[in-house]
Every structure is written in structure tokens, then in C-alpha cells.
Amino acid sequence: MTIAADLHIHSALSPCAALEMSPAAIVSRAREAGLDLIAVTDHNSVENGFFAAEAGARAGMRVLFGMEAQTREDVHVLCYFEQRLQAERFHGRVYPLLPDMANNPDYFGDQVVVDAEDNIVRHEGKLLLNALDISVPELVELVREHGGLAVPAHVEASPYGLLVNLGMVPPELGGMPLEISADCPREQALREFPALARHPLLRNSDAHFLRDIGRARTEFTAPEPTLAALLAAARAGRFRADGPADHG
Ligand SMILES: [Zn+2]
Ligand SMILES: [Zn+2]
Numbered sequence: 001m002t003i004a005a006d007l008h009i010h011s012a013l014s015p016c017a018a019l020e021m022s023p024a025a026i027v028s029r030a031r032e033a034g035l036d037l038i039a040v041t042d043h044n045s046v047e048n049g050f051f052a053a054e055a056g057a058r059a060g061m062r063v064l065f066g067m068e069a070q071t072r073e074d075v076h077v078l079c080y081f082e083q084r085l086q087a088e089r090f091h092g093r094v095y096p097l098l099p100d101m102a103n104n105p106d107y108f109g110d111q112v113v114v115d116a117e118d119n120i121v122r123h124e125g126k127l128l129l130n131a132l133d134i135s136v137p138e139l140v141e142l143v144r145e146h147g148g149l150a151v152p153a154h155v156e157a158s159p160y161g162l163l164v165n166l167g168m169v170p171p172e173l174g175g176m177p178l179e180i181s182a183d184c185p186r187e188q189a190l191r192e193f194p195a196l197a198r199h200p201l202l203r204n205s206d207a208h209f210l211r212d213i214g215r216a217r218t219e220f221t222a223p224e225p226t227l228a229a230l231l232a233a234a235r236a237g238r239f240r241a242d243g244p245a246d247h248g
Contacts, residue, residue: 008204033214182216
């Protein structure tokens with residue numbers, strides 16, 4: 001089957017994302033956009049992803065648990081989990097690695113936990129837009145220990161891309177999928193960083209507003225929408241990554 005996936009979407013819990021990005025609204029917009037699978041990937045938190053999974057279960061939309069972690073090197077890495085418990089445990093390990101710095105909502109924006117019925121649960125007090133005290137290889141290992149998949153985000157882009165900040169793909173990620181930006185076609189990324197040819201290059205919207213959900217996506221040909229099946233499809237080249245810049 002073909003699985004249209006957008007696996008990089010921010011919710012209202014990310015200070016940089018719009019308040020309209022409630023878990024229920026994200027799921028509903030993702031359905032309209034013809035997606036089969038999404039992941040809510042807030043900065044250094046999985047919390048709204050739990051409510052997105054609830055909203056998804058009701059609407060028949062599969063939702064992976066996710067987070068966009070920021071490492072000590074200021075590299076953004078998407079971390080995906082199949083099961084809620086894996087994501088909860090991973091979150092429990094990562095959250096204490098975030099500096100104890102309060103969010104200033106007037107400057108960075110609100111960080112709102114919203115449930116599957118659009119009720120505000122709480123405001124996150126710690127600034128999520130910050131680097132965790134963990135390196136890229138350590139994070140990749142921690143994600144694997146918890147049964148998840150780590151995919152460095154927008155690897156070719158400044159200021160948080162893996163290749164921009166490290167200049168190379170660490171050996172821990174040999175042959176593994178990487179994400180390139182929504183607005184960066186594959187050929188363009190390869191011109192800048194030829195080493196990317198050794199990796200499956202996925203694309204997602206990195207949406208911060210509802211209208212952007214699905215603007216870039218990856219269509220996997222896989223027997224089921226599980227992480228293992230997606231990874232196998234990516235490594236075998238059974239996918240198509242598409243973005244707005246490809247259509248003039
Ligand atoms: Zn990012
Ligand atoms: Zn992002």
C-alpha cells in the first residue's frame with residue numbers, strides 16, 4: 001500500500017508554532033490534506049503527541065509519537081516511537097537534560113499542552129526551544145534503546161541542520177534515512193552535500209501553521225504504517241519525497 005506521511009508537524013506546545021495547532025485541528029487538517037500518517041514533533045517534548053494520537057484514533061488517522069530534539073551541537077533530530085510507553089520513557093530521560101530556563105511567552109511564544117478536545121491542559125514552564133545536554137550519537141543511541149527511530153531534520157539547512165553543524169553524517173547513522181527541508185528538492189541537497197547520496201532523503205512539512213500540513217510529504221510503499229515497515233521501505237528506495245518547490 002501507499003502511505004502518504006508528514007512526519008514533522010509542530011503543535012501549540014512549540015513556542016514557534018501557532019496556537020491553532022491543537023492536536024485535534026492537526027489531525028483534521030491532515031485528513032483534508034490526504035495524509036495517511038502523521039507525527040507531531042514538538043521541540044524537546046512528546047506531550048501533545050499523546051493527544052494527537054487520541055484524536056487520530058477517533059478520526060481514523062494513524063499518528064506516530066514524535067519529538068524534534070535539539071542536541072548539544074544545536075542539531076535537530078526527529079525521534080519517532082511506535083508505542084506511547086516508549087515515547088513516555090524517552091521523554092522522561094530527555095526532559096531533565098533541558099536547561100532549567102523559564103519560557104518567556106512574550107518573546108518566544110506560548111507553550112500550550114492541549115488535549116484531544118481542544119481544552120488547555122497546562123502551559124509548559126521550561127523553555128523548550130533550547131539544546132539538550134546530549135550529543136547526536138548519544139541521542140541516536142538513546143532513541144534506539146527505547147525502540148525508536150532517529151532521523152536528523154532538515155539536514156542541509158541553517159542553523160540547525162546536521163550537515164551544517166557537524167559537516168558530516170556520524171557513523172551511527174550510516175545508510176539511515178535523513179530529512180531534507182520541505183523547500184529543498186533532492187537534487188539541490190545533493191549538489192550541496194554529495195554525501196547525502198548514501199541516504200534515503202525524506203521530506204516533511206515542518207508545519208507551524210495548519211495550512212502548511214502536508215505541503216511536503218513522503219509517500220512510502222509499505223505493507224503497514226509501522227516504523228519498521230517505513231524504515232525498510234526507505235532503505236529499499238520504496239518511497240517518493242515531494243515538496244512545493246518541485247512544482248514550480
Ligand atoms: Zn528544526
Ligand atoms: Zn521542526
